[in-house]
Amino acid sequence: MKPINFSNTATAFEAKTDGDLRRSYLLFKTINYPTLVKLGTSFINVALKLRLPIKNIIKATLFKQFCGGESIEDSQKTIEDLYRFKIGTILDYSVEGESNESDFDATYEETLRTITKARGNKAIPFCVFKPTGVASIELLTKVSEGKALTEEETAAFERVKQRFDGLCKAAHEAGQPIFVDAEDSWYQDAIDDLVYAMMVKYNQDQPIVYNTFQMYRKYMLDRLMKGHQFAQEHGVQFGAKLVRGAYMEKEAERAAELGYENPINPTKEATDQMYDDALRYCMEHNATVGLASCSHNEDSAHLLMELMNRYGIAKGNKRVFFAQLLGMSDHLSYNLARADYNVAKYVPYGPVEKVMPYLFRRAEENTSVAGQSSRELMLVNQELKRRRAQR
Numbered sequence: 049m050k051p052i053n054f055s056n057t058a059t060a061f062e063a064k065t066d067g068d069l070r071r072s073y074l075l076f077k078t079i080n081y082p083t084l085v086k087l088g089t090s091f092i093n094v095a096l097k098l099r100l101p102i103k104n105i106i107k108a109t110l111f112k113q114f115c116g117g118e119s120i121e122d123s124q125k126t127i128e129d130l131y132r133f134k135i136g137t138i139l140d141y142s143v144e145g146e147s148n149e150s151d152f153d154a155t156y157e158e159t160l161r162t163i164t165k166a167r168g169n170k171a172i173p174f175c176v177f178k179p180t181g182v183a184s185i186e187l188l189t190k191v192s193e194g195k196a197l198t199e200e201e202t203a204a205f206e207r208v209k210q211r212f213d214g215l216c217k218a219a220h221e222a223g224q225p226i227f228v229d230a231e232d233s234w235y236q237d238a239i240d241d242l243v244y245a246m247m248v249k250y251n252q253d254q255p256i257v258y259n260t261f262q263m264y265r266k267y268m269l270d271r272l273m274k275g276h277q278f279a280q281e282h283g284v285q286f287g288a289k290l291v292r293g294a295y296m297e298k299e300a301e302r303a304a305e306l307g308y309e310n311p312i313n314p315t316k317e318a319t320d321q322m323y324d325d326a327l328r329y330c331m332e333h334n335a336t337v338g339l340a341s342c343s344h345n346e347d348s349a350h351l352l353m354e355l356m357n358r359y360g361i362a363k364g365n366k367r368v369f370f371a372q373l374l375g376m377s378d379h380l381s382y383n384l385a386r387a388d389y390n391v392a393k394y395v396p397y398g399p400v401e402k403v404m405p406y407l408f409r410r411a412e413e414n415t416s417v418a419g420q421s422s423r424e425l426m427l428v429n430q431e432l433k434r435r436r437a438q439r
């Protein structure tokens with residue numbers, strides 16, 4: 049097996065014009081400064097609340113880098129652009145933390161539209177939804193804590209179950225795998241129960257419903273293995289979407305505030321180790337596990353390729369996908385796709401105001417760590433320099 053050279057930025061950015069790269073450079077350079085991101089986040093939040101005319105600025109910068117558009121139709125060009133390079137799209141209606149029933153229903157309906165769009169469409173290998181787009185955080189938390197629900201809450205939770213079932217059923221009928229994203233740890237237990245019930249119902253022949261495992265959480269490998277055992281006991285396939293996890297600061301803050309143990313691994317190394325052990329586990333059980341490795345980490349990508357090779361798993365095996373986010377880690381996506389691995393990218397879309405929490409997380413993820421430039425900034429800069437040197 050020939051290792052892929054991920055520093056090949058020519059392949060990584062072959063779809064990008066010089067203008068695209070300069071715009072990305074400017075953006076990553078700006079969000080490289082943590083203080084600027086913190087100030088910018090507060091400013092944007094206030095400006096949107098006051099209805100100041102900043103939507104166009106956001107659309108031309110953060111939104112353009114990380115989102116496909118405001119609607120499915122708007123995202124069509126991105127879907128086609130990615131598919132020209134054999135990269136699939138995961139249409140992600142990026143609305144989360146909704147608070148009332150009509151918003152939950154609207155998110156549900158929109159997610160159904162993404163499933164219809166994906167049906168029989170080779171360019172869209174997965175669908176996805178965020179639990180807090182279709183269920184209230186307070187309710188999920190109460191269920192996770194095992195507290196008694198009022199009559200009204202019981203009825204609301206029934207509607208949540210119906211929304212989960214409606215989405216997974218539609219995905220099953222479309223023969224289209226669907227991811228259930230993971231958010232904060234304190235209401236994940238309720239989500240796990242809902243997702244496992246869906247796996248039992250819809251994963252009889254193939255992994256249709258995928259649960260998300262945030263490997264930055266302590267004991268997550270055990271939970272992954274228990275999930276797989278549960279699927280085995282019920283004679284169904286297991287869908288595992290692995291991520292490291294995107295809410296580390298929030299988790300630490302809440303744990304400190306309420307005085308319980310921080311659920312996040314003590315070090316980055318511990319998270320890396322757990323992520324890689326999870327990859328090993330999934331590959332070892334490839335016959336009954338569908339895996340989506342959702343990461344921008346090169347070492348994990350190398351490890352997964354090595355494991356596929358070791359277990360004789362073909363690159364095109366639909367049970368193994370590499371996935372990244374739009375606007376990030378093109379050096380992985382484009383190089384892996386060129387080497388014939390299955391690759392997909394989340395293409396978030398939605399009204400600008402609604403996708404802001406997602407965009408803030410991306411800005412934060414791309415600020416500098418210990419004064420170093422972020423990975424994306426270095427890659428874009430490297431490619432701009434390479435192009436200049438060629439002229």
Ligand SMILES: Cc1cc2nc3c(=O)[nH]c(=O)nc-3n(C[C@H](O)[C@H](O)[C@H](O)COP(=O)(O)OP(=O)(O)OC[C@H]3O[C@@H](n4cnc5c(N)ncnc54)[C@H](O)[C@@H]3O)c2cc1C
Nearest residue numbers: 229230291292293294315316319342343344345371372373
């Ligand atoms: C397709 C896709 C889907 C995603 N879906 C979800 C989702 O459903 N839920 C979700 O939470 N995130 C999701 N993410 C976001 C994902 O969690 C982050 O992009 C990811 O954590 C970045 O890490 P990495 O694997 O790219 O590797 P790296 O950049 O090597 O790792 C960074 C990550 O390591 C962990 N980490 C960093 N420092 C420490 C520390 N001191 N101690 C412990 N751990 C540490 C954190 O998770 C941090 O984000 C998704 C990402 C992709 C690509």
